Amino acid sequence: MSANHIVVMPLDESLLKSVQGRKVVVKVTSEDELNRCQDVFRSVGVDLFAVWFVSDKPLSELNLSESLVNLPIALYVPKVGVFAEAMCRLPLLHKLNIKIFLSNREQENYVMLQALSSLNVYCGLYFDSPLMDAEEMTDLAHYYLYSTSPHAPIEPFYYLMEHYDPAGKTDFSGVYFDDIHRFVHMDKEGNLALSASDLEHGVYIGQGPGQINAIGENKAFSARANKWQALFLENSDCSTCEGWRVCLGKFSEQSGEKGCEQVFVEMLEGIEGTRRMRKGGKQIWQS
Numbered sequence: 001m002s003a004n005h006i007v008v009m010p011l012d013e014s015l016l017k018s019v020q021g022r023k024v025v026v027k028v029t030s031e032d033e034l035n036r037c038q039d040v041f042r043s044v045g046v047d048l049f050a051v052w053f054v055s056d057k058p059l060s061e062l063n064l065s066e067s068l069v070n071l072p073i074a075l076y077v078p079k080v081g082v083f084a085e086a087m088c089r090l091p092l093l094h095k096l097n098i099k100i101f102l103s104n105r106e107q108e109n110y111v112m113l114q115a116l117s118s119l120n121v122y123c124g125l126y127f128d129s130p131l132m133d134a135e136e137m138t139d140l141a142h143y144y145l146y147s148t149s150p151h152a153p154i155e156p157f158y159y160l161m162e163h164y165d166p167a168g169k170t171d172f173s174g175v176y177f178d179d180i181h182r183f184v185h186m187d188k189e190g191n192l193a194l195s196a197s198d199l200e201h202g203v204y205i206g207q208g209p210g211q212i213n214a215i216g217e218n219k220a221f222s223a224r225a226n227k228w229q230a231l232f233l234e235n236s237d238c239s240t241c242e243g244w245r246v247c248l249g250k251f252s253e254q255s256g257e258k259g260c261e262q263v264f265v266e267m268l269e270g271i272e273g274t275r276r277m278r279k280g281g282k283q284i285w286q287s
């Protein structure tokens with residue numbers, strides 16, 4: 001499994017050369033860096049999974065160009081900004097291979113995602129706050145799962161719908177390059193971590209590309225992979241949650257009073273119902 005790990009890393013020529021032969025996600029934080037990507041990739045020859053562009057500017061202030069058309073881009077922006085200006089970019093957004101993620105910190109983003117999706121822009125919510133707005137999240141899930149008007153995918157609902165395992169658990173962490181079974185994160189010094197957050201906080205599990213193959217044998221990897229079991233041993237709210245199979249305790253900080261269970265239970269029902277309809281399975285009362 002570890003031999004297949006995708007490396008999430010900065011745009012750095014020598015570092016990219018050191019992981020040649022592996023798939024990479026290149027993380028950039030400015031338009032300048034984004035615009036340099038293709039030149040660097042041409043000179044190094046990378047096996048690109050995606051470019052992860054994390055910007056602190058709103059969508060309406062970003063300068064994206066048609067020259068990026070061949071790059072698969074996951075764009076994280078805090079919000080849309082001035083809607084009319086952002087919408088001037090709509091023809092370009094339709095040409096680019098881009099998914100636009102908005103932060104869960106801004107309440108307006110839940111409605112903005114409905115707007116983007118209805119305008120045929122692949123989009124999603126990213127969680128830079130451990131607390132979500134349960135009501136807004138439920139409305140957004142309802143829109144994605146039940147709206148009969150044409151609309152583009154919204155993450156993480158789209159992932160859950162497409163990868164749902166009716167007999168087990170479904171983890172949508174991979175949408176955010178945060179699935180430890182698929183991604184490993186590396187900084188400019190070659191430090192390795194299990195998530196972008198660990199890397200940022202100096203929680204390393206190794207050093208250098210040579211150690212990537214051994215990640216599966218690392219104790220920290222096993223501890224993280226089995227972390228969900230602690231929720232049951234501790235008898236936490238998550239241990240009795242009916243939505244656990246698709247949440248896996250990601251919002252445990254707001255479990256209990258704050259409605260996260262209801263969000264995921266409704267999501268689960270919506271996913272199961274929609275998949276049943278897709279299959280065209282006959283219900284007993286229809287015969």
Ligand code: SF4
Binds near residue numbers: 237252255260264
């Ligand atoms: S929805 Fe809330 S209670 Fe349920 S598993 Fe997720 S965090 Fe835990």
